[in-house]
Amino acid sequence: MSGAVYGGDEVSGLVFDAGSQTFRVGFAGEEYPKGDIPSHIAVQEPVADEIIEKQEAMEEGDNSNVKTKREKNFFIGTTKIIVPRARTTMQSFMKEGLIEDWDLFEKMVEHSYENILYSNPAEHPALFTESAWNDRARREKLTELMFEKFQVPAYYLSKNAVLSCFAQGRTHGLMVDSGATQTSVVPVYDGYAVTHAVVKCAIGGDVITEQLAHMLEHQKIDLVPTYKIGTKEEVNEGDAPKWTAKKNLPEVTESYDKFMKKQVLEDMSATMLQLCDTNIDMDYVEKLPSTPYSFPNGYTKEFAAERIKLPECLFDLSYLKTEGKKEGLMTIAQMAATSANLADIDIRP
């Protein structure tokens, strides 16, 4: 239910749901999360400033030549991370659906409490989600972090597949979760995730953006991320773009540039890609109306058949255009079938 009673007050629980793409936080019992922030954090390396360091060392009465380690800067949140900065790399705390970088994760949770939930962690019980293949070491680490660092009064870790199942009002089901970095299929029986029948595969939203990038490269379309653009003019569809580069840009890192390009690709896939309701049908593909997409630099192009062929790779690997390794990949239908077959015979409907 919505709240538990602590010291006579009705307080609501907080929910944290970490994903590879975004980190969702909110109050229990509400229909939507309060915050949905990118899981990527912009980490700025400190400048080695010897003068300041020596000065500080002197002030502390330490005359030895020890260099004080300068702190890194962390930027979190949709609007904060897209600012071009020097020596700044984009880093994510998640890897394959598991928490990998605990320092960054701690920063993320801290940011959520301070800037999204505006709550004191010691006053609210917390619910975290975990993927079905989370391991014991990570579970212990998270528990330790929450109790010792954040001093939460109560804490629970629940499987995300089970929670999605409950949100549909069901206790049994085969949960297919297609995320950014991977797609997983988890059978849920009587409110428990059947962990030995989990099937997952590195195919998901990121594969689609990669396919888009591949297509643009093939069509010789230059993808210019938003941060590079100073001015642009309106041009007719298909004409060469007229734009000028932004001046005084700091020297950005490759990971930042890649992240910003990916943002454009993600916007593109969200606005124009579409799936066929049934098996892909060439007649349907031909009839599909084309949709124009305007790139950040002002270039506009109509896309037609690509709109439907690109995302189809999740369901049919023959649409997947990649150099080399396709083996080991499975389509969503194959994953669901494999997972259902792995589950015990008496729990299948």
Add this chain to the structure above:
Amino acid sequence: MSTSGVSVHPDVPATFQKLSEGKKEFRYILFKIQEKDIVVEAAVTQEELGISGDEYEESSKSAFEKFVQDIKARTDNLTDCLYAVFDFKFTCSRVGAGTSKMDKIIFLQICPDGASIKKKMVYASSASAIKATLGTGRIMPFQVSDESELSHREFLNQLGAKYGDN
């Protein structure tokens, strides 16, 4: 048992007993979650249902229809959640035994798509508590999320598949 902290009111097993044992006073019972307890919303007897005649012959079709109508009325046309048990009387044929009359209690976890996510979440995560109280061996559980899953034929098929030829 339940992961939501919702518990089962003592009236629930007592009322259920009047449906499953002895004179079988009740034909169906509806349960809901009130505050932090699962309580009896309504218990309907055979007389109240007003159906006489051989129910096995038509496999409880008219009783079931009244039951569904009651569910719809109480959930504001399927925008709220409920638990329900229904005493399903039907006939099925078995190899070697011919046609036989059967009485099975079905348990419905009704969480319509139109209900709020919070409601669905609470009802789904508390279902194990009420199922354990009623006795999982005595009931056949079903999950209902829209009207199509409330059809008489669907239930009859499933019951037939389970208790019929095998």
